[in-house]
Amino acid sequence: MKVKLNILLIEDDFIEVMKLKRAISSLSLNHNLLEAKNGEEALEVLQNTANLPDIILLDLHMPKMNGIEFLEILKADEQLRQIPAIILTTSSNRKDLLECYRTGIAGYVIKPLKYDDYVEKIGAVLKYWTVNELIQN
Template identity: 70%
Template sequence: MYSLKILLIEDDMIEVMKLNRTISKLNLSHKIVEANNGEEALKILQNKSDLPDIILLDLNMPKLNGIEFLNILKNDEVLKYIPTIILTTSNNQKDLLECYRIGIAGYVLKPLKYEDYVSKIEKLLGYWSINELKQI
């Protein structure tokens, strides 16, 4: 299995800790790069020689929300190829449809129970670690 470099864009520190704890619990060697909001993520993505394999994106964030971030990302000739998966508590149908229209790779609802969260993250990262990712 391929070790992923994951850009996590999440403003809730509990959610950041939960993902890191899950990756550790599953003994995965993925590298997590954290951004607290879309603006911070765009700064990280300016270094085109060290891009993430996938982006996990929360929708509800201050400054630049997930949909605004997606629009900027998908209008960049290099960044638009990075698979972006929404990881959110929002089951708003309008958000879901808008995200797919812009061009996401997946939409995952964060479950309330930690065991369910671990199971979803394991499947999500398992899929992307065997997927043939476009190397820029």
Template identity: 65%
Template sequence: MDVLFIEDDTIETMKLQRTVSKLQLKHRITETKNGEEALEVLKSGAKLPDIILLDLNMPRMSGIEFLKVLKADETFKYLPTIVLTTSENRADLLECYRIGIAGYVIKPLKYEDYEEKLKKVFQYWEVNELVKA
């Protein structure tokens, strides 16, 4: 799968890279540090990602602001977007689902728990028919 990973925290990016490597996943990960960079990647004409992993709390353009732009675009609105965040704020959760996300995953503190959650996310999207379409 082609994955667009939108995350401003270097440690979180390293955790994802470590998880993908440890699980021996062959997914191609494109990393961006904020929503503006992610939109540039999407509009660059490169192959669209199969899924987007999105942090909510970012500088310049928050995850929710990014989602609003993404879901308003005819080309990008069907890209499955999974929020990967520390925010347990119910208002954030409900707003993200209202806008049109495919999932909301809370980043656990322990690395082992993070790895297990990411493994399940990737396993689900590897067999999902939308990604194959």
């Protein structure tokens, strides 16, 4: 039986949102995708604790609240800190990478320029989380 993930995507770029939806569709995955345009909107989504996401895909560079600021709030919250947050970004800046891991992320994925490579990376990330014991239990 395939696991159907509840994914919260926090991304301010409409094209990136569409690209992720297209990738999930092209991989024939039937995951639920919730969207938030920034960290503040994502925190509002997460107030519904009866329907928390299995994983969070998070961009770093967003208006209002950047990804690291969101992560600090997420990881400080007793009910939310266990939700795996995976950074999905164009930033290959080592300082960003180290700061995100220090804050408690579950993964850091750099978006490749080629769409086929992007689909491959997204497929690998989502496949991993469908078999992860945290999600299974």
